[in-house]
Amino acid sequence: MPKVKMKRTGFVIDMTPLVDITFLLLTFFMFTAKFKSEADNEQKFQIKRPKTQADTAKLPEKDVAVIRIAIDSTRPSDTAYYFSVANPELWMTIKDDPSLAEWLTPERKEASKAMIKTVKIEELETLISVSRTQSKAFNITKKTATEKAQLRFAIDADKRIRFKWIANAMEAMRRTRQTQFNFVTDKQQ
Amino acid sequence: MAGGGELGGGGGRPKRGKHSKRKPKKRLGFRIDMTPLVDITFLLLTFFMFVTTLTTPQVMDMAVPPETEDVEVAESKLFTVRVREDGKIFYNQAKDIPQPIILKELRTKAIRSNLDMKNELITVLKIDENVAYETVVNILDELNLAEIKITQALQAEKLNRERKFTISPMTDKDKEEIKGL
Numbered sequence: 046m047p048k049v050k051m052k053r054t055g056f057v058i059d060m061t062p063l064v065d066i067t068f069l070l071l072t073f074f075m076f077t078a079k080f081k082s083e084a085d086n087e088q089k090f091q092i093k094r095p096k097t098q099a100d101t102a103k104l105p106e107k108d109v110a111v112i113r114i115a116i117d118s119t120r121p122s123d124t125a126y127y128f129s130v131a132n133p134e135l136w137m138t139i140k141d142d143p144s145l146a147e148w149l150t151p152e153r154k155e156a157s158k159a160m161i162k163t164v165k166i167e168e169l170e171t172l173i174s175v176s177r178t179q180s181k182a183f184n185i186t187k188k189t190a191t192e193k194a195q196l197r198f199a200i201d202a203d204k205r206i207r208f209k210w211i212a213n214a215m216e217a218m219r220r221t222r223q224t225q226f227n228f229v230t231d232k233q234q
Numbered sequence: 235m236a237g238g239g240e241l242g243g244g245g246g247r248p249k250r251g252k253h254s255k256r257k258p259k260k261r262l263g264f265r266i267d268m269t270p271l272v273d274i275t276f277l278l279l280t281f282f283m284f285v286t287t288l289t290t291p292q293v294m295d296m297a298v299p300p301e302t303e304d305v306e307v308a309e310s311k312l313f314t315v316r317v318r319e320d321g322k323i324f325y326n327q328a329k330d331i332p333q334p335i336i337l338k339e340l341r342t343k344a345i346r347s348n349l350d351m352k353n354e355l356i357t358v359l360k361i362d363e364n365v366a367y368e369t370v371v372n373i374l375d376e377l378n379l380a381e382i383k384i385t386q387a388l389q390a391e392k393l394n395r396e397r398k399f400t401i402s403p404m405t406d407k408d409k410e411e412i413k414g415l
Contacts, residue, residue, distance in 0.1 A: 060268045067275045074282035095371035099378035100292040199293055204368035208361050211370070212403065219298040227293035230371060 088127070088160065090115040095204040096233040104229055105197060107131050110176050111229070112169065113160070114202040114210050124206070126214065128172045129160035130196070135176070135183050142175045166213055173198065174221045201229035294374060299400055311354050313347050315340070315377075316404065316412050317361045321369050324412045332412050337372055344380040349387055356398040360408050 092115050113127040130136045139145075140154055140161070148168055149161065163169045180196035200214055218226055310328040317323055323340065324332035327347060335343060348355050357377065361370055377399070385395040 060272060064268055064272055064275065067272065067279055071275055071279045071282065074279060074286055078282050078286045094291060095368045097292070097294060097371060097375040097378075099375050099382065100294045102293050102295075104291045104293050200296075201291070202367050204366065204371065206367045207363060208365045208367055208370050209363040211367055212361070212363065215296075215298050215401070219301055222300060224298050224300050226296055226298075228296055228371060228374075229291050230294050230375075232292055 088113070092201055092203050093205065094201070094229055094231040097230040098233050100230055100232075102227075104199065104227075105131070108180070108195065109197045109199055110173070112198070112200050112214055114200070114206055114214065116203045116205055124210065126163045126166075126169050126210075127160045128163055128169060128176075130176055130180075135180055135196075138183060139172070139176050139179050142179060144171060144175055166217055169214065170217045170221055173217060173223055177221070177223065198223055198226040199229050200226065294371070294378070296374075296401075297399075307356060311351065311356050312358055313344070313355050314358045314360065315373065316408055317359075317365050317369060317373065318409075318412055319362045319364045321365055323373065324415060332415060334415060337376060340373065341376045341380045341383075344377055345383050345387075348380070348384045352388070352393065353396045353398075356400070359399070359401045360404040361401070362404050362409070 092113060108131065110128065110130045113129070114124065115127070116124065130139060136159070140149070140157070148165075149157075153161075161168075161172065163172065177196055184195075198218065200211060202211055202214075215226075218224070313325065313327050314332075315323060315325050316332060323335050323337060325335050325340070325343060326332040344357070348357075359373065359377075381395075381397060388395045
């Protein structure tokens, strides 16, 4: 007697290992994900950083003041310095500093939630010295006046920009006695 | 995974009646349909994968000399690197005539000159205002890479490396010197 053929309807795959791996990856990406900061959000331009091989230190996420210089694609002459500080609390105190009141009008202050566009090089100079003194005062009140918590300065410039812009920013650093600073670069693959 | 989930307790179900003739079915484990779970997990996974930026920017250390009176240095100890408006690099040691050099050779040149002079050599970088920032960083990168080799070589001789490096503005005299080369 011939066997009766069983008709199979569908089949079952064990998905458990798949789910295991997916969850593993998911948790990994969830923990490593960094969302756009407020400064990035306000930034209307994109900076193409120069690539280097020798640098290994990462740009710190806190206690760093960044001077951004980007190419303005529409009006090349309009390029300005953008100044921002990574710590939001410190940023508020810097913005309210009386020595900035001369040129930082309420409207301009309102418009600069996370970064200030400086038009003149003197403005950048005041910002550098103000943020340094404010960060010192801030660290004393929070009792974190350690070497690590000191505000660092970094220049984040577009690689296509003329060196004149960087030289001027460096000169501003020199005049405010901020002789140590960093250039922001990208890793060469 | 076709078909819906069959949720059911592993344990015994209360008998339907006292006189039930049906044998209590013994269930071994149970199966949950994982398809919706996997769906959502993959969705979240792809979302986080697109959102993350794995490359964090790096920093290069820089220093500018403080605003003090000019320090006198012997010209024989100077290793000057000049960058012309068109991006061409020139180097000269002491009072030599500036020589054109390509970026790739700058590293070996810097290593050799520095090792000849041990810690005495002062590297001066003079850059024209109109040079692209990328060129400047590339040169600094080459010098930093040379620095690693120099430090290693000096350490082999039981010497501590003291780097002497500065960026100084390009004067008209500098421009004149490398103009026709």
